[in-house]
Amino acid sequence: MQLLGAAGVTGAVMTAEADPAMAASADVTPAGYTAPEGLAQDSPAKDAALGWIASNADRITGLNAEIWENAELSLREWKSSLAEAEFLEKAGFDVTFGTAGFPTAFTATYTYGTGGPALGFSGEYDALPGLSQNKGVGHHDPREYVHDPFAPSYGPGHGCGHSALGTAAAAAAAAVAQAAKKHKLPVTVKFFGSTAEETLIGKTYAVSKGVYAGLDAFLDWHPSTANATGWGSTTAMTAVTFTFLGVAGHGGTPLGNKSALDAAVMMATMSEFLREENLAPSGRLHWVINNGGDIPNVTPEIAEISYYVREGSPARVQVLLDKVIAVSEAAAKASQTTVRHRITSACWNQLPSKSFAELLHENMRQIGPPEFGEDAHRLAKELQESLGLPQKGMHDAIGDLTAPNPVFLGGGSTDVADISWNVPTVSMGAALAPIGTKLHTWSTAACAAAAPGQAAVVAAAKYLAATAVDLLTQPARLKAVKDEFAERTKGVSWKTALPDGYEPPMYEPPQWFLEKTGQKWPPRNITWPPRKVVSQEKFSSLGPDLAPQK
Structure with missing residues (x-):
């Protein structure tokens, strides 16, 4: 508690009263924890979902490559959002653009039967500025170099791997839909194409508008340097x-x-x-x-x-x-x-789900790590050499499931966190970048649609799909997830951290995009055109004029 700067707050009850969000996300797992077995079960439906991913691997990796080539920045993912939406339309989903007023956000829905659970998948597809990098090149080699004699720079690139993130999630959603139809499992599958994750804008605002209401469970993943899941929190x-x-x-x-x-x-x-x-x-x-x-x-x-x-x-x-x-x-x-x-x-910080993580981890362990070939390891080692890191290649194992550090020491943030306080949510990472490297770098962009990323995107889709199918075929697993969620959120009233009167930032879409997606500009939730920022300041006074010297 002293490391957290909470001097004088020593008891769990006092912590819950002072900061219910931290108390709800805290871990009380006893020492010596061992991950349970027997949660993930084989089933014809799971085989069908995994088989669909395997038979459509070329389409899946092709979508990842297409979005990687686009490399579009937050709030401006015109081509990338369309590519992902069209992939899901071909899988039988109904697609509606303009979720929460964001032009490049969309919701894709597939329903089979009645009375089944509603499962959500998280898709992102925005790139980062300044991280352009040629695919599969082991040294810094920007794909887009912006010449300016006073301020040279690089173009955008998928240095966080969102080209793979959205693709794997879309593939998992499609696979679950196909398996449910084939094996007559009632379900509603919802895929949320989310804009502007890199600026944490898309989901936080959408949650505040009720976009994710009615879901029973939400599945999320993110590219990483390891293959692992857990139930730690975020900042x-x-x-x-x-x-x-x-x-x-x-x-x-x-x-x-x-x-x-x-x-x-x-x-x-x-x-x-x-x-x-x-x-x-x-x-x-x-x-x-x-x-x-x-x-x-x-x-x-x-x-x-x-x-x-x-x-x-x-x-x-x-x-x-x-x-x-x-x-x-x-x-x-x-x-x-x-x-x-x-x-x-x-x-917010993310609300963990231990029971959900345990189910996902066992599916990851049963399916195995991404199938990295020689090309993937070769590129990884070239990048590691270029960055001055030990040449260990890609992480080709499934990490152990361990309890989070009892002392929270901070880290990254995610707009999935706001979803987690409204719907039971699980997150995991699949290795897309080499061991020892970091995301938000050109080295990750080099991997995202090259051999490492193409192996990771297929593996991630399988992990998500298998776990989702278990929720359909094993009602007890879904009940455990929902029961834990109810227990953790007792006494916590989620309220958006966005200020009153908040209007999300947006860019005006090109006309062709509006026509293609059936939208009108501007959406009703923003003021357009935005108010100009113009200085009306006056010169600073230096006081009375000095008398001339004599």
């Missing part, structure tokens, strides 16, 4: 952008100008001083200056700096966020600029 997070407004002027005659960039730099510097005394091991604070001016001889009139503020629960995020906001106000005062901030996204 809650708020993304916030600060805009400083000053007065432009010639850099050679700067007196009286007000530099918004000075304010952003001061804020960045001061926020670093929060780390020693205000940032617990469970917290993360990172920032980037989005806009700092264009040329040195024009004092920047507008500057923006964006922060991701992470902690173990929404309540803890808010405490840290308030301190960051106070820093912004101090920077504005010192620089004589004005500052405003807007929250672009906010999510």
Whole structure:
């Protein structure tokens, strides 16, 4: 508890009262835990689902490659969302675009019979800026190099593997639908094509609008450097952008100008001083200056700096966020600029499901690790050599199922977390990137649609599909998952961490996309066109003119 910065909070009851979100996600597994066996069972329906994936492997890996080639950024996944939707339409799903008002979000639904459970699958397909990389190349070799003599850069790339993420989830959903139809298992399969996961916008807002209501279980996966699942939590997070407004002027005659960039730099510097005394091991604070001016001889009139503020629960995020906001106000005062901030996204920490993870893990163990060939290991070792890492290749085993660390030490965030407080949710990782590397890198983009990623996407689809079929053929497994969910959420009332009046950021789609998906612009949940951000600041006074020297 002291490591979490919760000095004075020593009892479980007091913890639940002070922070119910952390208490609900805490683990109480006794020492010596051993994963149970006999949960995942063979069945004709499971064989049918796995067989469908095997017989459609070329289509599945082809979809992954197509989305990888598109490499579209958050909120602008025009071609990628269409490709994924068309894949599911061919599998018999009904597709509706514009989920929660997002143009590139869609919901695909397949129903067989009546009275069956509703199972959800999570699909993402956005790339990351600056991570362009040629497929299968073991050294840094951007596929898209943007020439600028003053600011060279790289194009976007799938450095988090979302091309594979959405593809495997779609393949699993299609496989479950085909198996249910063949073996007459009542079910509703829902696939949620989600936009902007990299900015944690798509699902958090959609959950607040009830998009995931009515589901009995939700299955999620993410590319990783290992093949594993578990029931640990994630960090809650708020993304916030600060805009400083000053007065432009010639850099050679700067007196009286007000530099918004000075304010952003001061804020960045001061926020670093929060780390020693205000940032617990469970917290993360990172920032980037989005806009700092264009040329040195024009004092920047507008500057923006964006922060991701992470902690173990929404309540803890808010405490840290308030301190960051106070820093912004101090920077504005010192620089004589004005500052405003807007929250672009906010999510909870993930609610774990031990019973769900146990079922998924046994399916992973029975199916086995991804089938990495020599090409996959060769590329992995080339990347590891290029990055100065031990040349261990790909992770070709299923990781043991172990209890999470009893002391939460922070980490990444996911907008799936908000779903997990509303629907029993399981997550797992399949090895798409080499051992020892990290996601959000060009090296992951090199693998995502090359040999490592193509093996991972097929394996991940099998893990998800097999687990979903067990929920259909073994009602006791689904009941255990739902019972644990009910127990964990006792006394916790989920409420979106997004502020009142929140409008999600969006880009206007091209006309061809609107026509293709049957949408109109703008959606009713945003103000369009957005309000302009224009500085109205005045030059700084230097006081009365000095008297001429005599």
